[in-house]
Amino acid sequence: MTALPTAKVLEHVDANLDASVERLFDVLRIPSVSTDPAFAAEVQRGAQWMADTLSGLGFEASVRETKGHPMVVAHHAGPGGDAPHILYYGHYDVQPADPLDLWESGPFDPVLVDAERGKRIVARGAVDDKGQVMTWIEAFRAWIAVHGTLPCRITVLLEGEEETGSPSLDAFIKANADELKADACIVCDTGMWDVAQPAITYSLRGLAYLQATIKGPDRDLHSGLFGGTMVNPLNLIGRIVGELHDEKGRIQIPHFYDDVIPVGENERAQWEALGFDEAGFLGEVGLKTAGGEAGVGALERQWGRPTCDVNGILGGYVGDGAKTVIAREAMVKISCRLVPDQDPRAVLNNLKKFITDRLPEEYTASFVELGEAPAIRVPTDSPFLQAAQAGLKDVFERDAYLIGSGGSIPAVGSIKRYLGIESILLGFGLADDRVHSPNEKFELVCFHNGIRSNAAVLARIAELRG
Amino acid sequence: MTALPTAKVLEHVDANLDASVERLFDVLRIPSVSTDPAFAAEVQRGAQWMADTLSGLGFEASVRETKGHPMVVAHHAGPGGDAPHILYYGHYDVQPADPLDLWESGPFDPVLVDAERGKRIVARGAVDDKGQVMTWIEAFRAWIAVHGTLPCRITVLLEGEEETGSPSLDAFIKANADELKADACIVCDTGMWDVAQPAITYSLRGLAYLQATIKGPDRDLHSGLFGGTMVNPLNLIGRIVGELHDEKGRIQIPHFYDDVIPVGENERAQWEALGFDEAGFLGEVGLKTAGGEAGVGALERQWGRPTCDVNGILGGYVGDGAKTVIAREAMVKISCRLVPDQDPRAVLNNLKKFITDRLPEEYTASFVELGEAPAIRVPTDSPFLQAAQAGLKDVFERDAYLIGSGGSIPAVGSIKRYLGIESILLGFGLADDRVHSPNEKFELVCFHNGIRSNAAVLARIAELRG
Numbered sequence: 008m009t010a011l012p013t014a015k016v017l018e019h020v021d022a023n024l025d026a027s028v029e030r031l032f033d034v035l036r037i038p039s040v041s042t043d044p045a046f047a048a049e050v051q052r053g054a055q056w057m058a059d060t061l062s063g064l065g066f067e068a069s070v071r072e073t074k075g076h077p078m079v080v081a082h083h084a085g086p087g088g089d090a091p092h093i094l095y096y097g098h099y100d101v102q103p104a105d106p107l108d109l110w111e112s113g114p115f116d117p118v119l120v121d122a123e124r125g126k127r128i129v130a131r132g133a134v135d136d137k138g139q140v141m142t143w144i145e146a147f148r149a150w151i152a153v154h155g156t157l158p159c160r161i162t163v164l165l166e167g168e169e170e171t172g173s174p175s176l177d178a179f180i181k182a183n184a185d186e187l188k189a190d191a192c193i194v195c196d197t198g199m200w201d202v203a204q205p206a207i208t209y210s211l212r213g214l215a216y217l218q219a220t221i222k223g224p225d226r227d228l229h230s231g232l233f234g235g236t237m238v239n240p241l242n243l244i245g246r247i248v249g250e251l252h253d254e255k256g257r258i259q260i261p262h263f264y265d266d267v268i269p270v271g272e273n274e275r276a277q278w279e280a281l282g283f284d285e286a287g288f289l290g291e292v293g294l295k296t297a298g299g300e301a302g303v304g305a306l307e308r309q310w311g312r313p314t315c316d317v318n319g320i321l322g323g324y325v326g327d328g329a330k331t332v333i334a335r336e337a338m339v340k341i342s343c344r345l346v347p348d349q350d351p352r353a354v355l356n357n358l359k360k361f362i363t364d365r366l367p368e369e370y371t372a373s374f375v376e377l378g379e380a381p382a383i384r385v386p387t388d389s390p391f392l393q394a395a396q397a398g399l400k401d402v403f404e405r406d407a408y409l410i411g412s413g414g415s416i417p418a419v420g421s422i423k424r425y426l427g428i429e430s431i432l433l434g435f436g437l438a439d440d441r442v443h444s445p446n447e448k449f450e451l452v453c454f455h456n457g458i459r460s461n462a463a464v465l466a467r468i469a470e471l472r473g
Numbered sequence: 474m475t476a477l478p479t480a481k482v483l484e485h486v487d488a489n490l491d492a493s494v495e496r497l498f499d500v501l502r503i504p505s506v507s508t509d510p511a512f513a514a515e516v517q518r519g520a521q522w523m524a525d526t527l528s529g530l531g532f533e534a535s536v537r538e539t540k541g542h543p544m545v546v547a548h549h550a551g552p553g554g555d556a557p558h559i560l561y562y563g564h565y566d567v568q569p570a571d572p573l574d575l576w577e578s579g580p581f582d583p584v585l586v587d588a589e590r591g592k593r594i595v596a597r598g599a600v601d602d603k604g605q606v607m608t609w610i611e612a613f614r615a616w617i618a619v620h621g622t623l624p625c626r627i628t629v630l631l632e633g634e635e636e637t638g639s640p641s642l643d644a645f646i647k648a649n650a651d652e653l654k655a656d657a658c659i660v661c662d663t664g665m666w667d668v669a670q671p672a673i674t675y676s677l678r679g680l681a682y683l684q685a686t687i688k689g690p691d692r693d694l695h696s697g698l699f700g701g702t703m704v705n706p707l708n709l710i711g712r713i714v715g716e717l718h719d720e721k722g723r724i725q726i727p728h729f730y731d732d733v734i735p736v737g738e739n740e741r742a743q744w745e746a747l748g749f750d751e752a753g754f755l756g757e758v759g760l761k762t763a764g765g766e767a768g769v770g771a772l773e774r775q776w777g778r779p780t781c782d783v784n785g786i787l788g789g790y791v792g793d794g795a796k797t798v799i800a801r802e803a804m805v806k807i808s809c810r811l812v813p814d815q816d817p818r819a820v821l822n823n824l825k826k827f828i829t830d831r832l833p834e835e836y837t838a839s840f841v842e843l844g845e846a847p848a849i850r851v852p853t854d855s856p857f858l859q860a861a862q863a864g865l866k867d868v869f870e871r872d873a874y875l876i877g878s879g880g881s882i883p884a885v886g887s888i889k890r891y892l893g894i895e896s897i898l899l900g901f902g903l904a905d906d907r908v909h910s911p912n913e914k915f916e917l918v919c920f921h922n923g924i925r926s927n928a929a930v931l932a933r934i935a936e937l938r939g
């Protein structure tokens with residue numbers, strides 16, 4: 008049962024949901040697109056909005072410049088004494104809204120739309136990550152409104168570069184470790200199992216992301232004159248991509264699997280017990296055919312096995328019509344999702360070698376490293392994770408699932424490395440939220456339950472004192 | 474030795490070269506860029522210039538509208554009687570001049586520049602194809618100036634869409650076959666072996682050009698959530714491209730080689746006797762490594778064997794930086810150069826099947842056909858080809874090489890199909906003329922020898938009468 012102090016907070020949350028939605032709409036109206044320099048002032052405005060909002064709740068909040076977009080750091084002393092100290096990490100930047108013509112409403116004009124699960128909030132950033140960040144901020148607001156303070160000491164770290172690979176984050180956490188240090192971290196960029204079933208994510212895949220540009224001849228060539236006489240860089244890049252996997256979907260980069268820890272029998276059994284609906288998962292995006300490693304279960308391929316995916320490829324003439332050209336160069340972006348204990352640096356180096364080993368002697372490959380993060384496992388016996396489970400049970404009246412995620416949150420690795428603490432991945436998104444796509448949405452019921460859950464989790468963590 | 478009537482014509486050509494260059498400069502100043510609608514009026518002006526010029530020589534010339542840019546058709550009765558009737562085919566349109574900043578003089582401001590082989594004419598269209606067309610027109614002019622008429626009956630067909638794939642040509646030739654019919658055709662879009670060594674091109678490769686767009690999921694997906702669960706369309710298109718060739722460079726499209734006529738021993742020996750400098754050919758464009766079919770000679774791979782080249786590829790995120798997307802679709806442009814007796818239509822169909830056979834059941838491929846032309850072989854024992862050889866020997870005092878070309882000239886196929894006649898490919902370009910590139914040039918000595926050669930070839934063909 009929910010303890011009395013929490014019950015009043017939850018009542019306040021319920022009574023003020025419309026105002027919470029209005030505040031979320033306010034920040035959704037700021038097009039804080041971090042990847043496009045044209046939006047730099049809007050990203051700054053997004054940071055300022057977050058700092059002002061936290062200041063308004065009594066936090067000591069500041070916008071902190073970096074080489075890229077700013078961080079927001081905010082502190083609240085909480086009740087004092089031996090109350091636990093929690094770091095909250097999220098991001099206020101968003102993905103670009105393109106393609107604009109596929110949006111049914113303006114991406115930065117948030118609307119409430121009726122749908123099968125009740126109302127939903129539609130806008131870029133609705134769930135990733137402004138809506139999720141606002142689940143804590145509105146929980147903080149309710150606690151302060153009802154009790155005049157928070158039950159724990161809180162530090163907030165919000166970044167504005169998550170959607171561009173968090174280039175400043177690692178150095179910022181390292182440089183400000185004393186200020187950011189806490190007992191545990193709560194991260195809000197993950198999802199529920201389904202709309203009624205809460206989940207805590209305890210494993211994340213890592214990332215090694217590489218861009219390669221292959222150059223051959225010193226100019227574009229006529230395909231009649233040169234076809235069949237030389238190695239076409241576009242044929243070659245296709246061959247390299249084709250050789251990344253064997254017929255069974257096994258990745259062919261040398262040493263790729265050397266450090267992979269196989270999923271254990273117990274864990275596999277737990278995952279299988281979740282009853283993942285693979286056909287439904289694929290069907291939601293118009294697919295029927297499974298991919299990845301042959302003979303491996305669906306959730307295991309998503310959570311427990313590494314991948315190698317082409318994210319972009321470009322070469323030669325790509326306009327309308329015919330041009331009989333052999334292009335001098337071709338570009339490919341390749342990212343690998345990693346599992347424990349793969350080393351992202353080793354994967355990047357082995358992928359570079361895989362590519363250069365396939366080039367004729369005078370051809371060159373130039374590389375741009377676009378991201379690296381190790382895979383993460385949070386110990387499921389951590390008291391903070393168990394407190395989060397208890398808080399979720401207070402709200403949903405059922406046990407949260409412990410799930411994996413195929414994605415990567417580089418911040419979690421930096422937080423562990425420099426602050427020495429675990430992160431609890433507590434999120435309220437759904438698989439069909441259209442994250443990074445047109446018509447991104449956050450179910451109103453998820454936003455609401457997210458605020459309630461964060462309020463309840465705070466109370467449960469507060470019980471860990473002393 | 475050159476017969477007397479020709480000698481006087483050649484003297485006239487030599488004495489009036491400056492005026493010939495001035496006339497070529499006139500037409501080079503018309504930016505008849507066929508692919509860009511902004512230049513449509515200039516293309517029309519180019520057609521009118523050609524018609525007026527031929528009318529001025531006594532031809533019955535007209536500009537003939539098509540659905541695209543106009544054709545120019547002109548007739549000269551010649552000496553009458555049983556004089557042979559020759560069709561001349563060329564084009565008055567040009568490629569765009571971009572990138573403009575790489576030109577050392579205005580692309581439509583022709584200049585004479587001193588260079589290692591004497592003066593050269595620099596302008597867009599200098600050699601492709603206005604300069605080459607003017608080698609006949611100035612030869613006609615000299616014959617008419619010296620003898621009051623031409624030694625053969627002549628029909629001229631000039632198109633204004635060659636640089637956009639000749640979309641109107643096939644239908645125009647078919648519809649006007651009676652008017653265009655002649656004993657043989659002379660085509661001027663080819664080259665010499667080197668500046669001192671004339672050549673007649675007797676084989677051209679054909680073309681089958683296909684654009685394919687592969688679609689999988691109904692939206693772009695997050696590579697963390699979906700990586701390893703489904704078939705990434707970009708991984709797939711790489712695999713398809715990679716499987717187009719085996720390790721030895723053999724094309725893997727089913728039935729691709731079924732109709733290929735292998736190069737004969739005699740022909741191979743003739744080609745090898747030309748002493749082609751493969752290292753120099755590749756070195757000119759910064760390459761060392763040969764490509765194409767393993768164990769096949771350099772000229773044979775260029776002239777006598779089919780190819781399959783990716784001309785363009787595009788999919789996913791190709792801007793700066795990282796985007797961890799799995800794209801819903803990917804596009805590739807693939808062209809095959811063909812040899813006798815490959816059927817371009819069969820190649821297109823087999824290539825489509827090669828692609829669709831590799832798709833998961835719910836994935837689709839949509840196709841755009843971007844060109845098809847069969848390979849061409851001109852019988853080397855044709856009396857017209859032998860007359861052309863004799864004319865070249867009159868001018869150069871050496872035997873012309875009989876060479877192949879890796880390129881395609883779709884007009885030659887249409888002329889054979891609808892007019893039932895062979896084309897003699899008689900051209901004066903050089904490999905380093907920068908065709909389609911900035912600073913396109915035509916060596917003045919090649920222009921001069923081209924006019925002399927066309928004058929001499931006319932006389933030799935005239936000797937074929939009855």
